[in-house]
Amino acid sequence: MSSTQQQREADVSSPRRHDSARVSHARDFGRGFFAKLAIMGLVDALGVYVVITAFTVGSTVIAWSMVALLLVANVVYFTRRALPMKYLLPGLAFLFVYQVFTIGYTGYVAFTNYGDGHNGTKDQAVAALLAQNEKRVEGSAAYPLAVVSNGDELGFAIVDGDDVRAGTAQDPLSVVDAEVSDGVITAVDGFELLDRQSVLAEQATVASLRVAFGDDPAAGSIRTQDGRNGYVYTSILRYDEDADTMTNAETGVVYAENDHGQFESAEGEKLNVGWRVFTGLDNIRTAFGDERYSVPFLKVLVWTFAFAILSVAGTFLLGLFFAVVLNDPRLKYQRLMRSLLILPYAFPAFMSFLLWRGMLNTKYGFINDTLLGGMDINWLGDPVLARLAVLAVQMWVGFPYMFLIATGALQAIPAETIEAAKIDGAGPLRIWRSVTMPLLLVAVTPLLIASFSFNFNNFNIIEMLTEGGPMFRDASVPIGSTDILITMVYSISGLDGGAPKNYGLASALSIIIFLIVATISVISFKKSRTLEEIN
Amino acid sequence: MATTAEAQSAPSSTRVRAARRRWWREVGWRYVVGVLAIVYAGFPILYIVSASVSDGGTLTGSTALFSTFTMDNYVALGETRFWTWVVNTLVIGSITAVGTVLMGAAAAYAFSRFRFSGRRVGLTSLLVIQMFPQVLAFVAVFLLLLSLGQVVPILGLNSRVALIMVYLGGALGVNTFLMYGFFNTIPKEIDEAAKIDGASHAQIFWTIILRLVAPILAVVALLSFVSTFSDFLLAKLILQSEENWTLAVGLYQWVSDQLSANWGLFAAGAVISAIPVVALFIFLQKYIVSGLTAGSVKG
Numbered sequence: 001m002s003s004t005q006q007q008r009e010a011d012v013s014s015p016r017r018h019d020s021a022r023v024s025h026a027r028d029f030g031r032g033f034f035a036k037l038a039i040m041g042l043v044d045a046l047g048v049y050v051v052i053t054a055f056t057v058g059s060t061v062i063a064w065s066m067v068a069l070l071l072v073a074n075v076v077y078f079t080r081r082a083l084p085m086k087y088l089l090p091g092l093a094f095l096f097v098y099q100v101f102t103i104g105y106t107g108y109v110a111f112t113n114y115g116d117g118h119n120g121t122k123d124q125a126v127a128a129l130l131a132q133n134e135k136r137v138e139g140s141a142a143y144p145l146a147v148v149s150n151g152d153e154l155g156f157a158i159v160d161g162d163d164v165r166a167g168t169a170q171d172p173l174s175v176v177d178a179e180v181s182d183g184v185i186t187a188v189d190g191f192e193l194l195d196r197q198s199v200l201a202e203q204a205t206v207a208s209l210r211v212a213f214g215d216d217p218a219a220g221s222i223r224t225q226d227g228r229n230g231y232v233y234t235s236i237l238r239y240d241e242d243a244d245t246m247t248n249a250e251t252g253v254v255y256a257e258n259d260h261g262q263f264e265s266a267e268g269e270k271l272n273v274g275w276r277v278f279t280g281l282d283n284i285r286t287a288f289g290d291e292r293y294s295v296p297f298l299k300v301l302v303w304t305f306a307f308a309i310l311s312v313a314g315t316f317l318l319g320l321f322f323a324v325v326l327n328d329p330r331l332k333y334q335r336l337m338r339s340l341l342i343l344p345y346a347f348p349a350f351m352s353f354l355l356w357r358g359m360l361n362t363k364y365g366f367i368n369d370t371l372l373g374g375m376d377i378n379w380l381g382d383p384v385l386a387r388l389a390v391l392a393v394q395m396w397v398g399f400p401y402m403f404l405i406a407t408g409a410l411q412a413i414p415a416e417t418i419e420a421a422k423i424d425g426a427g428p429l430r431i432w433r434s435v436t437m438p439l440l441l442v443a444v445t446p447l448l449i450a451s452f453s454f455n456f457n458n459f460n461i462i463e464m465l466t467e468g469g470p471m472f473r474d475a476s477v478p479i480g481s482t483d484i485l486i487t488m489v490y491s492i493s494g495l496d497g498g499a500p501k502n503y504g505l506a507s508a509l510s511i512i513i514f515l516i517v518a519t520i521s522v523i524s525f526k527k528s529r530t531l532e533e534i535n
Numbered sequence: 536m537a538t539t540a541e542a543q544s545a546p547s548s549t550r551v552r553a554a555r556r557r558w559w560r561e562v563g564w565r566y567v568v569g570v571l572a573i574v575y576a577g578f579p580i581l582y583i584v585s586a587s588v589s590d591g592g593t594l595t596g597s598t599a600l601f602s603t604f605t606m607d608n609y610v611a612l613g614e615t616r617f618w619t620w621v622v623n624t625l626v627i628g629s630i631t632a633v634g635t636v637l638m639g640a641a642a643a644y645a646f647s648r649f650r651f652s653g654r655r656v657g658l659t660s661l662l663v664i665q666m667f668p669q670v671l672a673f674v675a676v677f678l679l680l681l682s683l684g685q686v687v688p689i690l691g692l693n694s695r696v697a698l699i700m701v702y703l704g705g706a707l708g709v710n711t712f713l714m715y716g717f718f719n720t721i722p723k724e725i726d727e728a729a730k731i732d733g734a735s736h737a738q739i740f741w742t743i744i745l746r747l748v749a750p751i752l753a754v755v756a757l758l759s760f761v762s763t764f765s766d767f768l769l770a771k772l773i774l775q776s777e778e779n780w781t782l783a784v785g786l787y788q789w790v791s792d793q794l795s796a797n798w799g800l801f802a803a804g805a806v807i808s809a810i811p812v813v814a815l816f817i818f819l820q821k822y823i824v825s826g827l828t829a830g831s832v833k834g
Contacts, residue, residue, distance in 0.1 A: 032737055054686045062686050083736065084654070087645035091638035091707035095664070098704020102675035103667050109675060325568045330561075339817050340573045343580055346816035350765045350783050351805045354790045355583050358798055364594040366582050400576065457668055459768050464787055486670065493674050495772060503674050510671045521666045 040077055044070060069093060110508040111278055116500040118261050118274045125275035126239050129246065129263070131210060132273065134221060134233040143222065144183045145230035147199050147206055148191035154202060156211045156222055157188045158230050166191055172212035173222065199227040237271075246271060283508035292476045293505075297488070299472070303387065304484040308455040311394045312448055318395060319402025320440075327410050338407070345400035353464035356393045360465075380466050383481035390482050394461055401451075409443040410436070449524035453517050462487045485513045587806045592799025608803035617804050619778055620785040623695060624808075627781060628763045630699050635706035635759040636752050642707055643714035644740050648726060658715075665708040669701070670768050676701055677772055693775040701773065702763055710755050717751040718744070757819060764812065782808050 047070040054063035073093075076085045112118075120128075143158040148166060155168030157178060164178035166188050177189035187193065199206060206227055213219040213232065220234030238247045246255040246263045255263035255270075261277035262270045288294050326337060344352060359366040360379040368375045379389045413436060421431045462468055468483035468491065478491050478498045489509045494501035586597035590605040612618070645651075646658055669676070677692070680701075684691015691697060721744065729739050745752070767783045774780050780788075786804055789797040 050687055057685055059682060059686050084645040084649040084651045087641040091642045094704045095707045098701050099664060099669060099708060102672035102679055105675040106672045322572050325565050328565055331565055337569045341576050344576050346813040347580060347809050348765055348812055350767055351809060354786060355579055357790060358594055361594060495677060506674050514667050514671055518666045
């Protein structure tokens with residue numbers, strides 16, 4: 001904190017150097033300067049707050065990143081150098097944190113087993129294992145207990161000899177000031193006592209509440225069944241730090257660390273909580289080698305390409321057809337017709353998907369009920385029909401865009417070129433084939449490739465129309481016939497709550513999608529002139 | 536056919552018929568195609584408007600177009616969180632749009648007007664980063680916000696501010712190129728004249744350049760607004776409690792939970808939220824077409 005402030009003060013108080021007639025804006029004490037000072041002051045204050053809290057909660061990576069960001073920001077805005085950076089920095093800061101970092105982090109997670117059962121560090125896993133495998137210590141004494149609340153969460157207060165100790169699920173028991181009469185706690189400092197009625201209302205929470213006895217997980221915890229008496233529970237697992245093993249005190253089985261971030265016994269029995277470890281190419285191997293994943297994965301891959309290609313081809317052909325038909329100067333009401341035609345494009349796409357979901361409903365949908373006169377076609381429930389439905393809906397949503405760009409491209413073709421071809425004796429078909437079409441394709445190809453990339457990751461249409469369904473019956477993960485790669489990754493990540501979380505595999509699949517899309521983009525960039533414009 | 540008609544100097548009725556036939560062959564059928572296209576493009580929208588004013592509010596009663604007319608569904612929206620979602624969507628979309636425009640314009644200004652080491656590398660890297668759609672990194676975004684939330688809750692999960700931050704992270708990659716091209720079309724002599732008159736680089740940027748590039752700023756703002764408006768994946772991932780949702784998340788929940796029962800609500804909500812967007816599109820058609828051909832895609 002002090003270093004950044006000193007930095008700023010040094011910059012501000014240093015004498016103005018008039019080495020040229022003009023004064024750099026950074027040292028021109030005008031309105032702009034004070035506006036900058038105010039904004040930077042605010043940024044610094046917020047930044048310092050973040051740094052301090054980050055150190056307090058132990059997130060050193062965040063803390064140091066913030067320090068670096070603040071230093072860079074202050075240097076950039078209070079020196080006369082780094083002029084371009086003054087304009088680039090805000091965007092770059094966001095880009096680095098929320099895009100570059102997340103891309104890098106995706107790459108990192110792809111090589112780990114991060115997910116359910118491997119959520120944290122080894123220390124956290126050991127603590128969780130000890131806590132989860134606790135049993136009441138046989139014959140141990142009961143502590144008089146009261147259920148208390150600190151406003152946010154419930155906790156326990158117990159009478160331990162002459163002391164009263166209180167704590168919550170987050171904070172271990174510690175000695176507090178309290179009033180006790182006849183062995184019953186009547187008031188606890190910093191906590192509110194729950195009356196009998198409230199305890200009964202919260203019975204389930206109270207029965208499952210675990211308040212650690214001390215900072216050492218081996219000390220066990222206090223739990224209660226009735227809300228009046230607390231018993232000491234200690235873990236049946238013992239963690240041996242030197243040998244790095246877990247021992248079950250009841251059965252004597254020893255669990256040692258394996259390569260996958262779990263404790264495993266000699267018989268191959270694994271303890272259920274593991275930790276995050278680097279697993280190398282395991283996720284890639286799972287995606288391609290494990291039949292539970294590779295078979296649906298291949299189906300999804302083929303469908304993703306089919307969907308993206310057919311969407312682009314279908315919408316383009318339909319849009320082009322309408323564009324050619326309506327691009328005749330003799331037509332009246334051209335503007336009106338165009339405005340009406342782009343309605344599906346102007347209508348927010350996600351709502352179109354939801355709208356079509358209702359229209360395609362088997363029993364009550366508009367398509368079956370009205371257009372087809374009361375048919376019962378299960379549009380979204382049959383694997384083939386669902387895919388056709390997805391394509392048909394994409395056709396409706398996407399054709400106006402193609403109509404617009406095709407119209408634009410057609411109108412950009414010079415009339416003289418067509419005229420010249422006519423004079424040379426070319427018929428309408430010949431003109432179309434040899435003049436119009438090639439010129440049109442030159443103009444729209446980059447856009448078609450961009451559209452392909454977009455549809456390749458068109459999450460909304462699948463998630464909103466079919467949610468990937470109908471599901472494959474044989475797959476162990478909830479993946480269906482209309483799932484494309486990105487929705488499959490979403491399902492596998494488990495963030496929708498439909499499957500156990502598997503961040504590692506999901507990230508690995510994201511990287512694969514990226515490679516596919518990047519290859520396509522590179523080809524398209526080579527064809528377009530975007531790269532040449534950088535000069 | 537027309538020549539024979541003329542040559543024979545036939546009665547005028549034949550000539551008229553021939554001319555009409557010719558008109559039909561060359562122009563008239565285009566109207567038929569046009570009308571069919573409009574029917575195709577318009578019938579789902581007609582249907583949702585009809586569903587929004589049908590009584591009962593369920594999918595079952597909605598299939599006969601405009602058989603009933605009632606505003607019940609619109610009134611019923613008031614008892615849901617619909618208007619909260621509208622406000623959320625507008626606030627998130629507007630802040631993101633303004634931030635995107637400012638940061639993108641500043642970056643485009645730097646790349647277009649200054650010559651500095653790392654400029655080419657910077658532009659090329661932006662091009663490469665742009666290939667990686669932000670949604671692909673959604674797992675990492677989720678995990679990042681999980682950690683940030685432990686430090687500053689407002690930057691963590693279930694915060695609208697955090698969602699805006701994430702959107703702004705994608706601002707530079709997507710829009711800088713679009714703007715960069717446009718900035719290059721503004722003659723440098725204008726800046727130089729201002730510089731000679733004593734304007735600082737900041738004055739040139741804020742008071743001269745930004746005014747000259749206003750059309751592209753409008754296009755980028757609109758595209759940014761529309762893309763946040765329709766983003767579903769990140770919004771659903773980050774905004775967890777109902778009062779923070781955007782329209783995309785909220786309407787999706789209505790339809791995916793109880794499609795049949797919520798249909799009237801959905802229809803009314805969709806009509807209300809679509810009207811401003813559709814109006815904007817129709818009015819700004821010209822700009823959007825030029826923005827589209829510059830490379831941004833939707834649907």
